[in-house]
Structure formats: C-alpha cells, structure tokens
Amino acid sequence: MNPMKGKPFGEVLVRWQKQHGRQTLPWQHTGDAYKVWLSEVMLQQTQVTTVLGYYSRFLQAYPTVSDLAAAPEQDVMQLWAGLGYYTRARNLHACAKQVVTRFGGQFPRTVSELESLPGIGQSTAGAIASLAYGVQAPILDGNVKRVFCRYYGIEGYPEQTTIKKTLWGIADANVPAQQPGVYNQALMDLGATCCVPRNPACSACPLMESCVALRKGMVNLLPTPKPKKVRPELYFLSLVVDDEEGGVLLELQTDKGVWQGLWTTPFVACDSQLDCEGLTGIATSWVEHYGLQAHRAEIERQLTGLQGQPWLVHELTHRKMHFKVLRLTVPGSWAACYPISDKPVPKIVHKLLDQARVLTQAAVPQQNTLDLG
Numbered sequence: 001m002n003p004m005k006g007k008p009f010g011e012v013l014v015r016w017q018k019q020h021g022r023q024t025l026p027w028q029h030t031g032d033a034y035k036v037w038l039s040e041v042m043l044q045q046t047q048v049t050t051v052l053g054y055y056s057r058f059l060q061a062y063p064t065v066s067d068l069a070a071a072p073e074q075d076v077m078q079l080w081a082g083l084g085y086y087t088r089a090r091n092l093h094a095c096a097k098q099v100v101t102r103f104g105g106q107f108p109r110t111v112s113e114l115e116s117l118p119g120i121g122q123s124t125a126g127a128i129a130s131l132a133y134g135v136q137a138p139i140l141d142g143n144v145k146r147v148f149c150r151y152y153g154i155e156g157y158p159e160q161t162t163i164k165k166t167l168w169g170i171a172d173a174n175v176p177a178q179q180p181g182v183y184n185q186a187l188m189d190l191g192a193t194c195c196v197p198r199n200p201a202c203s204a205c206p207l208m209e210s211c212v213a214l215r216k217g218m219v220n221l222l223p224t225p226k227p228k229k230v231r232p233e234l235y236f237l238s239l240v241v242d243d244e245e246g247g248v249l250l251e252l253q254t255d256k257g258v259w260q261g262l263w264t265t266p267f268v269a270c271d272s273q274l275d276c277e278g279l280t281g282i283a284t285s286w287v288e289h290y291g292l293q294a295h296r297a298e299i300e301r302q303l304t305g306l307q308g309q310p311w312l313v314h315e316l317t318h319r320k321m322h323f324k325v326l327r328l329t330v331p332g333s334w335a336a337c338y339p340i341s342d343k344p345v346p347k348i349v350h351k352l353l354d355q356a357r358v359l360t361q362a363a364v365p366q367q368n369t370l371d372l373g
C-alpha cells in the first residue's frame, strides 16, 4: 500500500508540514471545532484568499456556534452573499442550530456524530475531528484525491465508486495515530501549494522520491479527468412549408423537451437509415393532418430523393440532432403559416429554413434539365 522506501508516509508529511506547510491561517492552531468547521465549509469550492474576509466577518458577527444558531437566516444569507453555493449557507445555519439543540452548543468529537449534521460529509467530519480534537480520522477532499492518485499512480476518475473506495482505503490506512491533525493539514497544504492541478512543484515535494506518477511520467495525466458523456445521436425528418406571403408552417411544442413552449416546423423522429416504410407513414400522416393532399405527389417525389440529401447537424449540450427536410410552397396565404418573427422559435428553425432554401435552389437547375430533356 505504501510505496515509500521504509519511511512512514505520515511521518514524512508531518515533518514537512511543520517546516514548509501553512501555519498562519486564522483557523489553524485554535483547537476550536466551530472555527475549523466554519473554515472547512467556506473552503468547499472556494479559494483561501476569498474565504479569509468572509471568515473574519462571520466570526465577528457570530463569535460562537450559539450566536450563529440564534441569528435570523436572512442575516446569515446576507453575510454569505458573494461566496456562492448557497446551500452551504443554509446548511451552515441548520447545522449550528442542531449543534445547539442536539449537542448543547459543543461540536461532537466523533466522525459519525459530526457526519449526522447538515452539510458535513465524511471528509469535513474527518477534518473537524482531527484538526480540532486530534482524532485519528482520514480526510479525502479534492486536493487529497489528487495527491493520492498521483503518488500511488491510481488511474480512473476519482469520483467513480471503485476508485473512491480505493482512495478512502489509502486515506484510512495512512492517517497516523500521532498528530493526525498536522498530517491532514499537511495533505491539504501539499495539494494546495505543491501538488497543484497544473505544473506541480515536484522538486519541492517531500514525496517525490517514491511518487509513482513522477516516475512514470504521468503527473499531468493524473488524476484521470471525468469521462465525457457520449451524446446520443438523434435523427429527424422535418416538414418545411412556406406560403407565398412569406409565412412558415409552425406548431407549438407542448411536450416536455428542449423546445417546450417554442414554435417549430413539424418534425418527427426517424431512423438514421431512412427506413422507407416508416417515411411513407410519416408523410401520409402529414398530408392528412395538414390537408396537403394536393401536394402528395411532390412529397412522394422528395421522399425518394432523401437518401441523397445531406443531414443538417444541430448540436446541443446533451444531444446531437440530425435533420432532413421535405419542403413545399403553398399558393397564397395559408392560415397555418406565420411570419417567423411573430413566434418564439429556436435556432434550429432558422437552420431548417436555410437548408430548405438551399435545397430548393439546387433543385431548380435539375428540373430545368428535365424539362429541356
């Protein structure tokens, strides 16, 4: 488990922390669980430099956990304003109240009791227990995960269940009985000042002699980044009809979905291989639904040419959509058509109209050729 040559991992880090770690942060060396907890909650997703001002203002306004518990929630929220992630502030207040009602105004000493409080996860509980009470409890925040992944050469996204379990196993096995608070502080300091996300200062790292990532040249590859989700590829056929007055056939999207509440040209999901039977069914239902019997032959003609029509690609964050179009112009002014500027339409409608125009222009010379022939 521990690849360091004969030297206990914890011992090396404790020595390093005392010589090179951070010593002057206002919540250090206080032995006050309230201060440690306050700083730990503020430091989640926030830089130390930002936290410093908020931390001192909070302590000034609420010197004890009982003061914080007694404060109106609006005042707490106002003091938190600007730190972001406001669930933290609501949990902070709820936690202070529970410390008063359940534990008589004293933060509990065990990890399991600390974890039972709002907003305190396993790592925060370990930090409070070890830093404030000297309990032999592990921590595993983002910085520590990075240090462990690199030092032990652990590949795989750290938030993945099996990897996380491995990392907690390492955290648990390494935390020393002596000075666990200094050791945990060392891990946090190392991740914040030495083993930073980009260009870590390996030459100044106390773990460099036996760091697996350094030896294997994998420092910049670990921790493994979050795997990108494969976006589903979806295929659609859209009916683009305009009238001679410049209106476009639009319908309101009432189903829940990305375009709910917006107006689009009619479209239906289809097969990427453009299954003929399915397409004929779609076309028939459109003809009947929109009263396009006079254009049935034209629609059928276009259906046979769909294989040669390029897909129009429309990319959204969570999906990649592909469209082909059937295009028609109906004479005069048609009640189902609206000027495009009259309705809220998503970007795809403009793209479909452009596609339809391009296809219509491309089709003209072909028709001329046929006429001449």
Ligand code: SF4
Pocket: 147, 150, 151, 194, 195, 196, 200, 201, 202, 203, 205, 206, 207, 208, 211, 212, 213, 214, 219
């Ligand atoms: S040697 Fe470099 S990569 Fe390895 S733990 Fe130290 S700083 Fe991180």
